[in-house]
Amino acid sequence: MEAQSRHINAVQVVEFQGRLDAHQGKQVDQKLSEVRNSSNQTVVNLSKVHFIDSTGLSVLVKGVKHQREQNGDLVLCELQQPVRIIFELTRLDRMFQIYSTEHEAIQAFQ
Amino acid sequence: MDYSFLTIVVDLHEAVLRELAAAWIDTGAQAVYITDHAEVIISQWPSRKMAVCSAGSAAIDLNGECIGRLHLCGQVTDAMQLRLACDARWLSEIVQMEYELEKMTADLIDQQDQLMALHQLAQTTRVDNDIQQNLTDLARIASQLLKTEDAFMVLQTEGEAPLPVMYPLRAWWKEMWPMLLNELAQTPDKKQWLLHQNDGLLARLALPIRNLLVKKIVVRPGISLILGAANKIGGDFHAPDLKLFSTIAEPAGANLENAILHREMLDQARLQTEMELAKQVQMRLLPQHTPKIPGLELAAQSCPAFQVGGDYYDFILGQGDLLTFTLSDVSGKGMPAALLMTMLRTVLRGKANEMTVAAPEVLLSITNESLYDDFSEVNMFATVFIGQYDYAKHILYYANDGHAPVIYRPAAGGAVLLPADAPPLGVLPISLAERQVLAFQPGDLLVVTSDGFNEAERKDEEMFGYERLLQLVDQLAALPATDLMRNMFAAIQNFSGGHPQSDDQTLLILRRMEIQ
Numbered sequence: 001m002e003a004q005s006r007h008i009n010a011v012q013v014v015e016f017q018g019r020l021d022a023h024q025g026k027q028v029d030q031k032l033s034e035v036r037n038s039s040n041q042t043v044v045n046l047s048k049v050h051f052i053d054s055t056g057l058s059v060l061v062k063g064v065k066h067q068r069e070q071n072g073d074l075v076l077c078e079l080q081q082p083v084r085i086i087f088e089l090t091r092l093d094r095m096f097q098i099y100s101t102e103h104e105a106i107q108a109f110q
Numbered sequence: 111m112d113y114s115f116l117t118i119v120v121d122l123h124e125a126v127l128r129e130l131a132a133a134w135i136d137t138g139a140q141a142v143y144i145t146d147h148a149e150v151i152i153s154q155w156p157s158r159k160m161a162v163c164s165a166g167s168a169a170i171d172l173n174g175e176c177i178g179r180l181h182l183c184g185q186v187t188d189a190m191q192l193r194l195a196c197d198a199r200w201l202s203e204i205v206q207m208e209y210e211l212e213k214m215t216a217d218l219i220d221q222q223d224q225l226m227a228l229h230q231l232a233q234t235t236r237v238d239n240d241i242q243q244n245l246t247d248l249a250r251i252a253s254q255l256l257k258t259e260d261a262f263m264v265l266q267t268e269g270e271a272p273l274p275v276m277y278p279l280r281a282w283w284k285e286m287w288p289m290l291l292n293e294l295a296q297t298p299d300k301k302q303w304l305l306h307q308n309d310g311l312l313a314r315l316a317l318p319i320r321n322l323l324v325k326k327i328v329v330r331p332g333i334s335l336i337l338g339a340a341n342k343i344g345g346d347f348h349a350p351d352l353k354l355f356s357t358i359a360e361p362a363g364a365n366l367e368n369a370i371l372h373r374e375m376l377d378q379a380r381l382q383t384e385m386e387l388a389k390q391v392q393m394r395l396l397p398q399h400t401p402k403i404p405g406l407e408l409a410a411q412s413c414p415a416f417q418v419g420g421d422y423y424d425f426i427l428g429q430g431d432l433l434t435f436t437l438s439d440v441s442g443k444g445m446p447a448a449l450l451m452t453m454l455r456t457v458l459r460g461k462a463n464e465m466t467v468a469a470p471e472v473l474l475s476i477t478n479e480s481l482y483d484d485f486s487e488v489n490m491f492a493t494v495f496i497g498q499y500d501y502a503k504h505i506l507y508y509a510n511d512g513h514a515p516v517i518y519r520p521a522a523g524g525a526v527l528l529p530a531d532a533p534p535l536g537v538l539p540i541s542l543a544e545r546q547v548l549a550f551q552p553g554d555l556l557v558v559t560s561d562g563f564n565e566a567e568r569k570d571e572e573m574f575g576y577e578r579l580l581q582l583v584d585q586l587a588a589l590p591a592t593d594l595m596r597n598m599f600a601a602i603q604n605f606s607g608g609h610p611q612s613d614d615q616t617l618l619i620l621r622r623m624e625i626q
Contacts, residue, residue, distance in 0.1 A: 022443055022612075051573075053565065053613070054441035054493075061537050062489040085576075088529070089514035090493060094542065095533045 001027045005035050011109050012039040013102060017048040020056030028056065032063040032074075040072025043105040047078035052086055064096060073097065077105035113147045115212075116170065116178045119205045120144055120153050130197060131155030140184030144170070144201075147177050166191050168198030172205050220350050223255065230255070241265065242275060244369045248362050249277035252339050255358060256323070256351055259341035264291060265366070268332040286317055291336065294324055307346050323347050323355055327363040333370065335363055385445075389417040392448055395455055401425050403433055403501050405623050409591040410437075412616040413562075413599065419614035420447025420492070421560045422455055426462040431502035434462040434473075437558040437618045438494040439513065441534070447614075450485065454492055454535075457481060468498035470509035471545040474532075478511070478541040485536025493534045495558050497620070504550045504622055509543040511535045515564055515576055517583050521553025521624075525583040527576060550622045557583050557598075562615035566602045569609050574602060591619045 001024040002017040012035040020028055035042055042063065046052075064074040075097040079087065087093045099105040120127065131142035132155070141162050143154030154162055166186035167179040180198040182190065230251050245263040253261035260280065264287065265273040272291075276283040293311055294304060306312050307321040324338045337359050342351065392414075400408040410423050420440030428434055438454060440447040457480045461473050473496050485491055493513035499506050510516060512534030519525040532542035559579070566574040582601055586594050595617055602615065 025442075054439065054491075054561065055443070058441040058490055061491060065486065089527070090512040091530045091533045091542075092512065092537065095537050 001031075003027070003031045005031070007038070008106055009110075010039055011041045011043055011106050013043045013045060013106070015045040015048065018050070020046075020049050020052040020059070022053060022055040025055040025059050029059045029062065032059065036063070036066060036070075040067050040070040041109045042067055042072070042074040043102060043109075044074060044076050045078050045102050045105075046076055046080065046083055047102075049083055050080055052083050057086070057090065057092060061092070061095065073109070075099060075105050075108060077102050113177055115172065115209060116144070116146055116205060117152050119208045122208065123204060124153070127153065127201075128155055134182065137190075138184065139182045139186075139190070142183070143181050145179050145181065149179075152178065166194055168195040169202075170198050170205060171202045172209055177205070216350075220353065223350075223354055226255070241366070241369055241373060242273060244366060245273065245275040246277055248337070248358075248366070249275055252337060252355075252358055252362075253277055255354060256339045256347075257343045258323075258339040259343060260319075261340070262287070262336075262338045264336040264338075265329075266334045266336065280318075282317060286315075290315060290317070294336075305347060305352070321346055323351065325355060325359045327359050329363050329367045329370065333367075335366060337362065385417040388445070388448065389414075392418050392452070395452060396423065397425050401427050401433065403499075405504070406433070406499070406501055407591040407621040407623055408435075408619065409595040410616075410618040411595055411599070412614065413611070414614045415562065415611045416444045418445055418448035419443060420451050421562070421614035421616035422451045423558075423616055423618045424455065424459065426459060428462060429466045431500055432465070432468060433499045433501060434465070434470075434496065435499070435618060435620065436494060436496045437513065437560065437616060438492050438535075439560040439614070439616070440492040441490045443613065446488065446490065450481075450488070450490055450492065453481060453484065454494070458494075458496075465498075468500060468505075468507040469545065470496040470498050470507050471541070471543050473498075474509050474511050474535065474543045475541040478535045478538075482536055482539050491534040491536035493530070493561075495530075497556070497558075499550075499620065506548040506550050506556065506620075508546050508548070509541075510546075511541055511543050512537070513558070514561065515559055515579060517555075517557040517559075517580060518548065519555040519557070519583055519587055521551055521555075525555075525557075525580040525587070527580070552622055553624045554622050555583070555587055556620045557594075558618045559598075560614055560616040562611070562613035563598070563602055563617070565613055566606050566615070567609055567612065568605060568607055574605050578605075591621055595619055 003014060005012055005014045014031060014035055016028060044060065067074045077099040078101060079098060087098065097108060099108065134142045135156060141154060141156065141160060143162050144152045146152055162183050164181040165183055167181040169176045170178045170180060180194060180201060182194055245265060249261040249263045260276065262274065262276040274287045293315055304324040312319055312322065319340045321342055322338060322340045324336065326334055326336050328334050339355065396412055400410060408425065412421050412423060414421065420442060423437045424435065426434040436458060440450045440454065457477050461476050465473065474494060494511045495508065495513040495516055497506055497508040510530035511532050512530045514527065514530060516528040517525050518528050531544055535541065564574055564576050564579050582598060586597050589597060598617060
């Protein structure tokens with residue numbers, strides 16, 4: 001699992017690549033824990049993620065729960081169509097703030 | 111140089127030397143005697159009581175060094191001096207030979223000791239002992255063979271806490287062993303072993319240790335063993351101790367590896383047995399038969415990817431004309447998912463049994479309330495579909511916490527997905543699911559599967575997907591429910607083409623019969 005993170009103002013942007021599934025769950029969780037330590041505002045850019053399964057979803061759910069407990073948030077952006085469908089079918093789109101672009105997602109924290 | 115060695119040789123060969131002295135006395139010498147390197151008399155003839163005064167002497171050598179002298183008393187002629195030098199050389203030869211013999215014997219004894227050590231190790235290190243017992247046995251043998259007051263072993267396994275043992279167990283060991291290891295870790299590790307005798311490190315440790323011999327061996331990658339022997343009885347460690355220590359260490363490591371392998375095999379076998387039992391328990395928790403409901407066709411089956419899984423389906427015949435059924439999928443796989451699945455089952459069944467009217471959204475809400483904290487604690491969730499079918503009125507009430515795919519195929523039309531209206535159970539503190547109502551006509555079909563169906567993959571990672579699933583239901587819709595189920599599993603298997611199943615696959619079918 002490739003992951004890149006960057007700081008934009010007080011917001012930590014994380015960009016994953018590939019599949020967010022049971023095999024990558026641990027690494028994704030570690031990466032999200034790392035960025036949580038430096039900011040309570042996380043943007044997860046999923047533009048390069050073409051598949052997500054229930055383990056991947058549960059790691060993101062853990063992330064959003066944690067950030068909200070810290071009075072922050074974890075928001076998502078740039079979902080590919082198959083990933084967007086998963087969020088819609090599981091209605092996790094009601095749990096997460098989802099934005100079309102990274103810029104919008106960062107703006108949401110301003 | 112061992113100067114006392116001449117005394118030993120003189121004692122050993124006393125009879126021959128007495129004859130030699132007698133021959134000298136017969137040919138005119140008053141007395142013969144031998145002194146050591148400090149000119150102290152070792153032996154003299156004819157009697158030790160007689161005062162002697164050297165009139166001539168010759169050196170007795172060992173390894174080219176003078177270790178004593180052979181003396182004559184009385185008148186000594188040149189010829190006698192020559193003969194005396196010859197006798198001294200002869201005596202030197204005997205001393206040299208005895209010395210070589212002694213050395214060979216010592217080596218033999220060393221080798222014997224080492225063979226004994228190997229034998230004892232083989233006898234003691236048994237695979238059926240636990241690792242701690244093996245380590246204790248090794249420490250005991252090391253202390254016996256090396257003749258030390260103390261010995262210790264520390265097994266270091268990557269990612270695990272070290273396992274330290276000491277023989278005999280001293281009061282300071284429990285508190286002090288980490289410091290001891292830490293100090294040793296600072297020492298350059300270029301040699302095969304580390305030897306400390308009355309040095310700075312021992313002074314710094316301030317432990318009752320006079321001298322210390324330590325060796326670290328790699329049992330296998332990721333596992334190493336530190337062997338230590340401390341407080342040599344009667345003095346310091348010498349070269350033979352180091353040799354013996356090395357002889358003990360290598361087979362100790364090999365035997366320990368065997369014991370570790372044996373333990374791992376046992377653990378593996380135990381785990382497999384437990385998993386098999388868990389599988390049987392979980393399969394027994396699923397309905398053993400589908401209920402017989404007038405006017406309804408039912409079929410369901412679950413096929414976990416591993417021995418146990420997080421998928422769950424159930425039929426609960428409550429009070430009145432109500433059939434409650436559910437299909438849920440706990441996030442993740444294997445044992446963690448299976449544990450939560452059993453919790454979910456218990457709560458759902460308990461609540462469903464109490465219900466007299468259809469209220470699936472209430473069932474989800476109560477279940478979410480009961481399990482939210484536990485699910486949050488372990489960062490997992492479950493997608494749950496709950497249907498309550500009133501088989502007198504043929505109305506399906508359902509609520510859905512994030513579960514997909516749920517496929518509805520009316521007799522008059524094509525298959526469609528029934529979307530969930532709330533996130534999965536365990537995600538939010540309250541369930542947002544609402545009650546949905548669907549009047550079931552004759553021939554109407556409901557197919558609920560877990561995502562193991564739509565996410566089934568071919569070798570090229572292409573997934574079966576929702577579209578194919580809907581088409582499949584349309585193609586097979588005319589079949590009786592059990593045949594439909596069998597064919598759907600077969601279609602998924604056929605699509606995967608031998609690609610291993612990575613997720614649990616569960617299917618539940620409900621159809622209102624055509625002919626009443």
